[in-house]
Amino acid sequence: xxxxxxxxxxxxxxxxxxxxxxxxxxxxxxxxxxxxxxxxxxxxxxxxxxxxxxxxxxxxxxxxxxxxxxxxxxxxxxxxxxxxxxxxxxxxxxxxxxxxxxxxxxxxxxxxxxxxxxxxxxxxxxxxxxxxxxxxxxxxxxxxxxxxxxxxxxxxxxxxxxxxxxxxxxxxxxxxxxxxxxxxxxxxxxxxxxxxxxxxx
Numbered sequence: 758x759x760x761x762x763x764x765x766x767x768x769x770x771x772x773x774x775x776x777x778x779x780x781x782x783x784x785x786x787x788x789x790x791x792x793x794x795x796x797x798x799x800x801x802x803x804x805x806x807x808x809x810x811x812x813x814x815x816x817x818x819x820x821x822x823x824x825x826x827x828x829x830x831x832x833x834x835x836x837x838x839x840x841x842x843x844x845x846x847x848x849x850x851x852x853x854x855x856x857x858x859x860x861x862x863x864x865x866x867x868x869x870x871x872x873x874x875x876x877x878x879x880x881x882x883x884x885x886x887x888x889x890x891x892x893x894x895x896x897x898x899x900x901x902x903x904x905x906x907x908x909x910x911x912x913x914x915x916x917x918x919x920x921x922x923x924x925x926x927x928x929x930x931x932x933x934x935x936x937x938x939x940x941x942x943x944x945x946x947x948x949x950x951x952x953x954x955x956x957x958x
């Protein structure tokens with residue numbers, strides 16, 4: 758078992774806590790060669806590698822997460838009264854000035870982790886291949902909105918597309934929805950904190 762960190766935006770942490778999110782899609786880096794005849798096929802070794810059909814073996818790609826790995830979620834957090842609080846929770850009981858205390862998920866210390874996920878499967882696919890069912894497993898649903906007062910999504914897939922565009926708009930074009938990049942599709946389920954935590958790496 759390998760324990761690794763994974764970052765999630767606050768809306769996605771809320772979906773995990775509700776039990777609605779059981780998949781995540783992450784960009785394959787670097788992107789495989791873009792050939793209309795090609796396809797990315799995962800191997801049987803823990804579904805850890807993907808090989809570009811017709812290309813040399815050295816162009817195979819290793820997935821960042823493999824079946825059996827345990828992921829600890831990094832989320833937006835803050836210190837409060839000797840402990841930690843999380844933006845994904847109900848923070849109405851805290852003072853208004855508390856919003857200035859939030860730290861980005863990438864800076865969350867390992868000991869603050871409270872959500873653990875066991876990877877149950879990994880596969881490679883094109884981003885736009887996501888189905889309505891896949892978008893629901895990503896935590897989206899018809900009527901989903903990014904914030905109060907915004908236009909609701911007509912389908913779960915549209916909600917996923919909107920969130921993807923929001924998260925990638927400032928990055929390279931090849932990672933955006935219109936570019937239809939290759940992504941790792943990682944399935945997971947909630948699990949208990951590893952016994953060796955936080956000593957294991």
